[in-house]
Amino acid sequence: MTTISLTINGRPQGPVAIRDDLTMNDFLREVLGMTGTKFGCGAAQCLSCAVIIDEADGTSATMPTCIAPAVSFDGKAIRTVEGHARDGRLTPLQARFIEHFAFQCGYCTPGFLNEGQVLLERLEKAPIARADLERVVAEALDGHLCRCSGYVKYHEAVRAVILADPARYLA
């Protein structure tokens, strides 16, 4: 057993003692009851379980939680799908996902939402040329698996957020 503390969606969690081989996915879903983060494969292949890790240097990245032990998240700050909307308002990416009918069953949506949000934040810091937009979005989302949608509308929704605010995201 190991005692861990971490920050989830800006709120401190822990200290809490957990088994060393408990996955982060089970920590979120079984210990904390935060089931917005999904379980899809347990093999880090579908990424429906991906959360955002915010590093101390201000960068962020997604990480699958289904094979990563929760103890490896000790001291980290993470964001999950439950933490995107603030004060009752959806983020632009959440709103575009709905408007564009990006998902169907929606089970993969938390992973796509986290990945898209990380991309937007990255582009804010390092804008890209318009000509690279399709490629950059495609590369960012490619690890995520969706069985319903054929991916097209996820990509459209992310691009729509960027194109709606080119001064922020495009060089």
Place this chain on the structure above:
Amino acid sequence: MRASRRDFVKLGMAGGIAVTLSRLGPAQAASGPQPFLGHETLPQTGLGGPISGRIDGVAKVTGAKLYASDFRASDMPGWPTRTSHALLVRAHDASHVYEGLDLARLDPAAVPDVVVTAADLARLGVTVPAFYAGDLLCPVGETPLYLGQPVALLLFAQFDAYDRARLAFREGGMLRFGRETGPLKRPNYAAYRFTRVAGATPEAPDLYAPIREGWISPGFTESSGRPIWAPLPVAEGGAYAEGARHGEAIRAELKAADPAVLTLERAFTTQSVDPMFLEPEAGLAWYEPSSKVLDIVLGVQSPFEAAESVATLLGSAQADRRPARIDAKFAYVGGGFGGRDHTPFPLYVALAALFLPSRPVRLAHDRFQQFQGGVKRHAFAMRSQIGVDRASGLIRAFAADHVLDGGGLANYSASVATVGATGAIGLYDVPKVDVTTVAEHSRGVTAGSMRGYGTLQTMTALETLIDEVAVALPLDPIELRRRNALPPGGRTMTGNPFSVSVRAPEILDKLEAHSIWRDRALHQRQARPGVLVGTGVACAAKDYGTGADCSLGAVSIDPEGRIAIHSDAVEMGNGIGTALANRVAAHLGRRADAVTVAQVDAFDALGLRSSGDPYAISQAEQDAAARDPRWVPAISSPTSASIGAQVGTHAAAEAARVVFRFGLWPAALALWAIDSGDPRARQWRDAYWQGDRLILSGLPPLPLKAIAAEAHQQGGVTGAMTHAFSRWAWAEATFGLPGEDWTADIDALAVRRGAGGFIRIDRRAVAFPPTEYNRIGTAFTSMCGTVVRVEIDRASGALTIAKAYSVLECGAVLVPQVVLGQAQGGFAMGVGYALLETLPPFEDGPGNGQWNLGRYLVARGSDLPLHDLEIEVLPPLSPREPPKGMAEVVMIPVVPALLNAIHAATGHRFQSLPVTQAMIKGVLG
């Protein structure tokens, strides 16, 4: 009994146990118990509105607890707060005698609190529902019937113990097996022969057709278990012998060496695949002995069936452990594709609760377990013969033999076999057809319903064969299809015409005119060095509906003009809630404020009663039963077979028409000061909505809110609840309503006046579709064509889809974005099926418990032409054309189009799936 796509289900009591079904609303994700919403909140009234889009969108982008796998005991009001856990242990061996578990190998911290075996089930006295016939747990001392058959249910009070045990069982070595017996043999699940011989002219009656002669089955098998298809010279041949004689004559004609006829005979095999819906099956249940109530939370496509199956399972259990009531709650579904329609999983969820009384228990597959135990698509082995007149390009005759691997349990195998067989001539007009099909038992994982449902397999074989015919004649592939396309009114393989629009010529024209097809030679010539380019085309006509489809819907409007809809349809990503809202809005002028789906218990006011099997009932039985004004052939359907748009929204739309005609229209007349004698009082059909204002020519527009307030003030009809039944045609009934006998495509009706409750109105007359319609293969079809250009790297065999175009028709489009999304998703699933996905049969396959993503490949974004996929949806033929099912047809032509494109690029015809990069590289040398 005839194969049916669904078993018959009844509402209310099953196995002597009272059953209630309700929908589990979304709960906002957070720690601690949360109240359930009784309905979905539309974006306009929820977070951050107004937003257009899916009505379930906010819940899905904010991580609300929505799916069955999200709920724990602490989320359930009134339940104990702690969740226990269940592990379903499955056999990885179906050739040796199972001798039990070796729990001594488990870490002490992973030992289960309760072990449930087949002997325990026998002591409890369970009754396995007929659809799932077989041992739910393999008894010790017997060879498992199939790979992945459950052998034990382990129950754990603590999650950590469960989790450790789960991992230990995955490692293996926990199950003991003894002597080798070889696989168990069981009879095949079904064998049918579909033979049709057309008359001399298109108008002449068929010389032989299943619609008239009945569906036939040989009834005799070889020692291998395969049917004997030839007519036997014995009297017992009966009806089969006559059909078989016609069939054999067709085959003889195909074998005859007629130089005027091009005859091809080809084999084609398709693989087993997994639906790979992203949410593995999960459920939660709590049995409280003191109250004798079993609460159960599930996520399935067939809630009605699941609840009744659980009741049947426990209906004859020991009295002290037999529930008096089952309260089944149904959550959203994280993907289905047919794989959650009639799955045995809910039975194990219920058993877990029965064997750990007073404690809520969760049973949830991980992905390895889902591969090992989840329902699969049938692998087909097909041999097809086609004879085509060389001069005209007209198909003279077609014959085929299909063998399906049904796996360990019957499930939907018989139905998939018949749907695949009757779809085997696609969208073509073929005067002589003879198709045999047999669905066999094997030791493989059980196969059942999955998107495409047999026709994906048979139409892939057909459309690649048609392409080969075109090359051999030679004739342009689209022109060949055009010459043979079924005309409106033309007869299907069973001898009946389609009763819906048939638009093959338009589809073919669109494909022919598209630049991908038009410029195919140019792109082939201009291929870069080392790259092979090919373009392929294919078309499909896919049935929708099952021949016994039900719809339940209720619509209410309050004095403020707010609209609420209830439906029994299930949301599995198909956008049914949004489609309901849009279809009702066409009648009531406003998109619903609340839509509740997967709800069956909201329709008690109809007092429905049912009996018999809607697929097998005789005309006399149906006529007698129909004298009871509350009787219907069936009550509720699974959400499957692409029926969401046509059937799932129908009852709500009919309810909305009643609310308009007998509630809003009289109120509008009052506001316009038009009395009942005025001719305009009968012009309700001429009124229409412009935004939320009702327009009748020459009168001031009326806002919905004012009309609704007046309707409530008058005590008019402010809510209606209907049931509808379709056997390739809607049942029609007449009801006495104020001032008018109302005849509509419904068979049960209840109405609400003002703020009152719903009161049933017994029908005065009813016409159910005749039972002879059960001989129809399908009367409903949608069509889709695909053209695709591929680029193949000659050195590696790597294939890239450069451009693709799919064109489809589906009648009225309720939610265009959902239709486009389904088409895009169908394209992706088609690509996976054609090029990537495969599960080996038997010991190397998923039944061994070692399969997961990574080893099993599905299409990702980088496998698809995300920026070069064009979807075109033809507009409805008329503003009144009803919606048609389209979720399956959009997948089908993608597969043969890809194979035909690969042939165009490489010159090689692959006749088994999937066509992998290694296979392509292999033929390129």
